[in-house]
Amino acid sequence: MTSPPYDPGFDDGWIPPEEPPGVEYADYDGGEIPWAPAGASRPSEDPAVRSSRFASPLEALEVVYGYEAFRGDQAEIIDQVVSGGDAIVLMPTGGGKSLCYQIPALVREGTGLVVSPLIALMQDQVDALRANGVQAAALSSALSPSERAEVERAYVAGELDLLYVAPERLSGEATRALIARGSLSVIAIDEAHCVSQWGHDFRPDYLSLGDLGELFPGVPRVALTATATRETHREITERLRLPDARHFVASFDRPNIQYRIEAKADARRQLLRFVRSQPEGSAGIVYALSRKSVEQIATFLAGQGVDAIPYHAGLDPATRQANQARFLREDGVVVVATIAFGMGIDKPDVRFVAHVDLPKSVEGYYQETGRAGRDGEPSVAWMAYGLGDVVQQRRMIAQGEGDRAIQMRQQQHLDAMLALCETVSCRRQNLLAYFGQESGPCGNCDTCLEPPETWDGLVAAQKLMSTIVRLQRERGQSFGAGHLIDILRGKSTERMTRFRHDQLSTFGIGDDLSEQDWRSVIRQLLAGGLLVAQGEYNTLALSPASAGVLRGETPVLLRKDVIGRPSRADRPHKTTAADTLAEGDRDLFETLRAWRAEQAREQGVPAYIVFGDATLRALAEHRPATLDQLDGISGIGAKKREAYGEQVLRVIADASR
CATH class of the missing domain: 1.10.10.10 (Winged helix-like DNA-binding domain superfamily/Winged helix DNA-binding domain)
Known part of the structure; x- marks a missing residue:
């Protein structure tokens, strides 16, 4: 197998191909990545160097994360891992997969090792964990030599609850030797679908993770992904050598996402109409196939008054990182990107994901659209699809380098994607059927709301x-x-x-x-x-x-x-995130958002690391007046109550006068 393309700034090297063969990618030099904030992954200097072991998973959930109960299969998965058993978890984006390995790492003795594919994803989770008082760090090429040495020292000394590494780094002998010097509580393999050579995000170094069970016997392993067909599920089990693992397959349904696909005529104008129809201040992701298209669409949207920025591997690292930081930390930013963007984005309040080019597979489409509405709030997955998309995708398959078997598999993936686009019945029903899940009409997709003639x-x-x-x-x-x-x-x-x-x-x-x-x-x-x-x-x-x-x-x-005529859903409606609140609570919600934005700017972190919108809405609705009353607010754990409690109470008191 040929070596994959490399690009600095995504992980310790590899990014998924985003354009047809022949496109050049920047070479990875193995050096430092200059945009990483100094000390970003350094272990905490908090006097309480390390989180104490918790007596139970529920105690860890309440104290660290500020939630009173687990959702869905979380409790059963966590019990399986805490008791020392292996697990394979298929759970949709936003379903709470990360808790399924983070909490066992807080309950069991040792450090949890998390294999994660992208620097952005690792850093995002490290920031969120540290905001909750958890001792977490990442080993990546974003660290300076001194920062890397400090992380390694802290791990060997047993001062870390969780350590994140990329599969490319973990496949190296030096990293494995380092891991062997410490004590592991759990091994988590995130985005496990990357192990599948037939999947949409294949990563060769994931194949080397199958021997982790032999290298670290007795350490429970958990493989997690948001998307996998039965075939990919089986391949994950075989390649990661998890024959005795318990399998947990949650519903693939994301009922808060409305799926909409329309015939393509003038894709840019259609996209603009769609973006303008979304609630005011909505953050969104627009996916395009090529870097050239990304640049053109971002320029067009910006020229029409949309706060749009481009993101692709051809941008210089500083610009790319600055654009990603803006998207994460500011409200109302729309990023136009190739498919290399998104897997490392943990932003919960993305209100829409749009495609102006046809995805190659239903799995890829599901993964990309799943980046909308991670917070459970109403969101939209929109696509413009036309004749040129069909012709282009079939040509790319025919001209690809794979053998006949690979081309046939790619054609099957495309056929399933086309079936989703052309269906006259419920799109959600079609989408879930692809993953082997039966359902009735959803009543919330375009074909249900306005049945096509x-x-x-x-x-x-x-x-x-x-x-x-x-x-x-x-x-x-x-x-x-x-x-x-x-x-x-x-x-x-x-x-x-x-x-x-x-x-x-x-x-x-x-x-x-x-x-x-x-x-x-x-x-x-x-x-x-x-x-x-x-x-x-x-x-x-x-x-x-x-x-x-x-x-x-x-x-x-x-x-x-029906081309060129806006649907009912496309008609402009100016709403905000506060509209679910009673009229008397909306001003307080906006005041809390402004306070949160200031805190995020001062700390150099995304706003949702401080508090999510759901927490701000609960604060605006319940108006707690004492620290004890904050304990009943979802999303406020012990560390955040200590860090922000007094400030939040002052903001509420001042706004209530």
């Missing part, structure tokens, strides 16, 4: 296929969608005259449909495998399934695209 496309498909047949059999010619549509609509062009295609018997027989209608027909026929795109110029040809259409034996039910 369908029409019998058999005759239209036959007209198109007959044109293709006549060109190929009578003249040995093949053409792309644009010229075929011109023939069907009887359009007089220089090319039409030159090739004498105006003499074809099918010339003009499709003038009852608009050009956009024909593009919709072709897109849906390609998605359904009733046509294929071939060669460098994406000429259209019949597929084996076309014969049934030409004979009239195969029904062709098509969805009628």
